[in-house]
Amino acid sequence: MSDTNVQRRQFLKTSVGAVAVAIAPGMLLFDMAHGKSEAVSSKVRWGMLIDTANCADGCNDCVTACNKENGLSGGLSPTDSQWMRKVELKDMRGGRTLSLPMMCQHCDEPPCVDVCPTGASFKRADGIVLVDKHLCIGCRYCMMACPYKARSFVHEPLHDQKPDVPRGKGTVESCTMCVHRVDKGQQPACAEACPNKSIIFGNLNDPESEISKKIRTVQSTQVRADLGLNTGIRYQGI
Amino acid sequence: MLKLFALLAALCLSASADATESYGMPKLDIGKGGQCVAEPQWMRKNHMKVLFQQRDETVHQGIRDGKYSLKNCIECHASLRDNSVIGRADSFCEGCHRYEAVKIDCFECHSSKRRSALVQKEH
Numbered sequence: 001m002s003d004t005n006v007q008r009r010q011f012l013k014t015s016v017g018a019v020a021v022a023i024a025p026g027m028l029l030f031d032m033a034h035g036k037s038e039a040v041s042s043k044v045r046w047g048m049l050i051d052t053a054n055c056a057d058g059c060n061d062c063v064t065a066c067n068k069e070n071g072l073s074g075g076l077s078p079t080d081s082q083w084m085r086k087v088e089l090k091d092m093r094g095g096r097t098l099s100l101p102m103m104c105q106h107c108d109e110p111p112c113v114d115v116c117p118t119g120a121s122f123k124r125a126d127g128i129v130l131v132d133k134h135l136c137i138g139c140r141y142c143m144m145a146c147p148y149k150a151r152s153f154v155h156e157p158l159h160d161q162k163p164d165v166p167r168g169k170g171t172v173e174s175c176t177m178c179v180h181r182v183d184k185g186q187q188p189a190c191a192e193a194c195p196n197k198s199i200i201f202g203n204l205n206d207p208e209s210e211i212s213k214k215i216r217t218v219q220s221t222q223v224r225a226d227l228g229l230n231t232g233i234r235y236q237g238i
Numbered sequence: 239m240l241k242l243f244a245l246l247a248a249l250c251l252s253a254s255a256d257a258t259e260s261y262g263m264p265k266l267d268i269g270k271g272g273q274c275v276a277e278p279q280w281m282r283k284n285h286m287k288v289l290f291q292q293r294d295e296t297v298h299q300g301i302r303d304g305k306y307s308l309k310n311c312i313e314c315h316a317s318l319r320d321n322s323v324i325g326r327a328d329s330f331c332e333g334c335h336r337y338e339a340v341k342i343d344c345f346e347c348h349s350s351k352r353r354s355a356l357v358q359k360e361h
Contacts, residue, residue: 037301037303037304039295039299039300039301040299040300124298124299125299126300130297132297133347134293134294157346158347160349160351161347161348161349162349162356163348163349163353163356166347166349167347168346168347169346179300180302183302
């Protein structure tokens with residue numbers, strides 16, 4: 001082998017090494033900064049258990065927190081969006097009163113998804129029912145199909161939306177279980193705001209989670225269980 | 239003689255700068271600017287495609303750490319004057335879109351404001 005060839009090989013070897021040394025830390029930093037991109041999976045099913053016995057009559061903290069987190073006006077006119085509302089129930093014979101928050105029940109078999117003509121209304125693999133507003137044409141079939149009256153239509157142009165919660169005229173919207181917070185590992189705003197800790201949020205598929213343990217030990221109800229929708233939101237004490 | 243050369247050189251430089259302006263290319267307020275996630279010329283041509291692809295992954299699969307996020311665009315490129323990418327003839331998004339006569343739908347729903355500025359205002 002000629003001397004030039006040896007030199008050339010040596011040069012190539014060292015330059016490959018130098019390039020590797022130059023690139024490797026950058027790649028590491030990029031990975032650290034961006035984390036691992038993973039799609040949500042059906043191993044998780046997010047749900048909530050709401051203890052109506054602890055839910056104080058007249059307390060509206062969860063609704064206020066929801067409005068603040070998602071940039072809703074909080075108005076109560078027929079054209080204002082309401083993602084969550086407090087419902088007062090009264091047994092007319094016994095006189096017992098109950099107060100509970102009502103919102104999207106994040107059904108396992110959501111009627112809103114069945115009727116959507118564009119595929120805008122969908123259930124994420126982890127059980128959160130959402131509207132993809134890029135696809136929503138504002139037909140409002142889902143609003144008619146929902147047994148819980150959980151969805152709202154945006155009638156007017158909006159301004160100053162929250163960066164995490166895009167909302168716009170001509171689309172249907174509802175409780176997202178604060179999906180932007182859940183994806184960061186936080187709790188939904190309502191669960192965090194409840195002064196009596198009446199809203200437990202967690203993974204229904206994990207037998208060791210707080211919510212699963214509680215559902216195993218106390219009696220809980222799905223609203224309109226007769227419809228067989230297998231809701232993600234369960235109520236205790238109704 | 240030296241002065242003449244300097245003058246000529248200056249003229250040449252200003253002429254090349256004028257050339258882009260004379261086509262009516264928008265002059266943009268690029269905000270903080272800095273290193274973009276991809277080559278700027280490539281981004282001018284392809285930003286809509288990458289944003290579309292990533293938005294579907296984010297909305298449907300919950301992947302929120304992709305590099306082509308609208309929020310990241312705004313974070314760097316919102317004007318330092320009003321923290322927005324729209325609203326003025328030289329705003330980062332609106333400037334080009336006016337020039338190309340392409341309507342931007344994004345900001346009918348998405349916030350056009352720099353997030354860190356909004357967070358500061360709240361506290």
